[in-house]
Amino acid sequence: MKALYALYSDPDAAQRAVNFLKTARGSLGIGQRQIVVVTGEPFDGYDFSDEHSRTHIFLLASIGGIVGAILGYLLTRFTQLSYPLNTGGMPIVTSWTNGIIIYEMTMLGAIIWTLVTLLVTARLPQFGKSISDPAIWQGKILVGVTDPPDQARTELEQRLRHAGASEVKSIA
């Protein structure tokens, strides 16, 4: 994977670089998906971060909970009907006690669904090559372009520097 990227110490400068890349997409011949921002911590409050904030994870977790509840209901009810055990004069299908199992299965469903949703939407695990730099763990923000067109490299580099980059690097 080829890439050209810049490292910024200041999030405002990183935002300027992202703004430039977005406005100049057509003239530079790069697509939205080629623009990459990588940070060592979440940067809420900046457009380059907040445009990705929309998520359906709450809704999907709720659906997971409902699935878990249905499974819990089926497990308890059909087990008790298939293997009827008389315990302490209680009915064969005991809604009160089954409620406990159904509750736990509901929560388990929501928890597992949350994990699955995270992994799918964050595209994890992802062991292939991806653009990164150890400097992001020192507080730097990486803004770059993957597979940049050769004719646009010089202008890209100039613009990324102009936005306030402390360093511009490329991956051949």
Next chain:
Amino acid sequence: MEKTAEQIRGDLLRPLFHSGAGYWMAVGLTGGMVLAGIFAFSYQVYHGLGVWGLNWPVFWAFDITNFVFWIGISHAGTLISAILRLANAGWRRPVTRCAEAITVFALSIGAIIPICHLGRPWLFYWLVPYPSERHIWPNFRSPLLWDFFAILTYLTGSTIFLFLPIIPDAAAARDLAHGWRKKIYGFLSLGWQGNPRQWHRLESAMHVMAIAIIPVAVSVHTIVSWDFAMTPVPMWHSTIFGPYFVCGAIFSGVAALILAMAFLRKFLHLEEYLEPIHFDHLGKLLLTMSLLWFYFTFAERLTTWYGNGVSEMNVFWSSIRQNFAPLFWTMITCNLIIPFPLLAIKRFRTITGTVIASATIVAGMWIERFLIIVPALEHKFLPYSWGSYRPTWVEITLMVAGFGMMGLLYLLFSKVVPMISMWELEAGIRKGPLVRRRAATFEPGVATANSGLAEPQSFATDVSR
């Protein structure tokens, strides 16, 4: 002076790559305790459960005490961490991972104990609800099966809750490590890149998990209490056992968290991260829980005394005045008399003060669990079914091994994972000025006098100008 991201990562990743002699001595000590436990368990498997001190009518004693104790300790972590996350308490950041790790390890130890108690431990999987040719389906009316589901859910949730914030830290370690460590952290980080999409998904998932885990944590110890409350044994068949156990669990859990933090502070040299203010805040919580625990203990015993039921009073007097009285008054001393002044008087609520209080509380809460179980079983409804119990060396060794295993797992974990979430700490430091601006809007008169402070504008808006 505030530390830079580089300094923070240097401080917190250092224990992963360098360990002193003290660390390895602690590993040796706790490892030895675990080995002793393995020996005792092997002896028990070979000779049978008769090597325990259990005998009619006391069929539950040390083992179930340990089970309830460790499940209680597990409430320190995930529950407290989840509450602090949802409350957005800024001081939580250095504390949460220490706490979440306690939950996973304590819960694992707690879950092993019922297996040790089985006559044929190798058949533990019979607990799992599956159809078999023997037609022995687990009975969903049994509180022991409720335990299985509750612990399974809590352990799964707590493990995920612990693991999720580790992913970015593992990615940091991956990018900074070499050789075999790089491969391990590469695997642990799941190929984390750190793009905004991943950060938002991670934070949303953590938020959902925090919401889900709180009711699960409460349910777990409530269900553990129902192991007793669903049984017609004097002083067990009580309606307050659910909240009483949850209160006791949080109480012992916070105490264990303070001990773990003090240990990490000393051995991993995290003095600049786990500061007196963290111990002070947790000390206040511990004080509240101490008073709440005493309230429940008093309410439960007052109701028994006032009711004056013959069988219940036998259990009551055996713990207050007779053979269990020394343990009972030790419990009161450990859980209230010693901690109260240490935690209530600001001058004593130091790191040393909170650690002393926590150590006595952990001991006191173990005794409390024992006193709930054994005196009641020794004095059932009819005098002909009375008996006595004394633990054997096997049970004592297994109990010691539980503590050893907790220490060993914690030590090994601290060697693999930074014990403080680095990215959360850095995000907290960066958000400091923003938080101060927000806080200013809550001060009387400030918001109206200076409407520009009323709601901080997005940085993005500032930038786009």
